[in-house]
Amino acid sequence: MAEGIFRHKIQTRNLNIETDSAGTDDWHVGDPPDARMQETAKAHGVDISDLRGRQFSATDFDRFDQIFVMDESNRDNVLKLARNDEDRAKVKMMLNTIYPGEDRSVPDPYFGGQQGFEHVYDLLDRASDAVLQDV
Numbered sequence: 316m317a318e319g320i321f322r323h324k325i326q327t328r329n330l331n332i333e334t335d336s337a338g339t340d341d342w343h344v345g346d347p348p349d350a351r352m353q354e355t356a357k358a359h360g361v362d363i364s365d366l367r368g369r370q371f372s373a374t375d376f377d378r379f380d381q382i383f384v385m386d387e388s389n390r391d392n393v394l395k396l397a398r399n400d401e402d403r404a405k406v407k408m409m410l411n412t413i414y415p416g417e418d419r420s421v422p423d424p425y426f427g428g429q430q431g432f433e434h435v436y437d438l439l440d441r442a443s444d445a446v447l448q449d450v
Contacts, residue, residue, distance in 0.1 A: 316348065317383070317409065317421075317439045319356050319363035324443055330450055336366070337375065339392035343368035349425070355432040359440070376402040383409040383446070386420035410438060412445035 318336035325332050338344075346368045347353070356363045373396045375382065382405045384390040390406060397403045410419040421438060424431035 316352050316356055316361075316363060316436060317385070317443065318366060319348075319361045320436075320439050320443045321446075323361045324447055328447070328450075330447070332447075332450065333379070335375075335379070337369050337371035339371050339389050341370045344370055351429065351432050352424070355429070355436050359436060371396065373398060373402075376405060380405065381446075382406050383412075383442075385409055387418065409442050412442045413438070 318334055321332075321334040324330075325334060344367075348356075348363050348366055353364055371393055376397065382393060384393055384406060387408075390408060393406050394403060397406070408418050409421055411417065421435060422431065424435040427434070
């Protein structure tokens with residue numbers, strides 16, 4: 316959902332920024348986003364139906380200036396692939412953009428019903444605004 320929100324905001328603002336998303340495990344490689352996540356995003360005018368899961372790799376450190384992770388487990392898994400301090404410095408907790416220094420995790424919406432998906436959408440929407448405010 317985060318990639319879709321970023322992509323939508325980048326297109327709407329006519330920015331020249333590359334965005335992508337990846338999981339830290341291979342469970343959902345090639346799969347589309349959860350149908351409930353797609354419905355939630357679409358209700359907000361964001362189409363994520365074309366996204367497909369892929370796994371994060373060390374080469375992502377070369378492709379991107381910033382790497383936002385959703386929770387501590389993701390952060391730990393990404394940092395294990397970091398090759399140096401420069402790579403490690405790129406890794407940031409997504410919600411630190413709106414809750415600086417708190418290292419809050421994006422909650423897992425899968426067991427919170429539709430309200431859980433709406434809550435996650437709201438958090439990611441606000442966080443993406445914070446990331447893009449200085450661009």
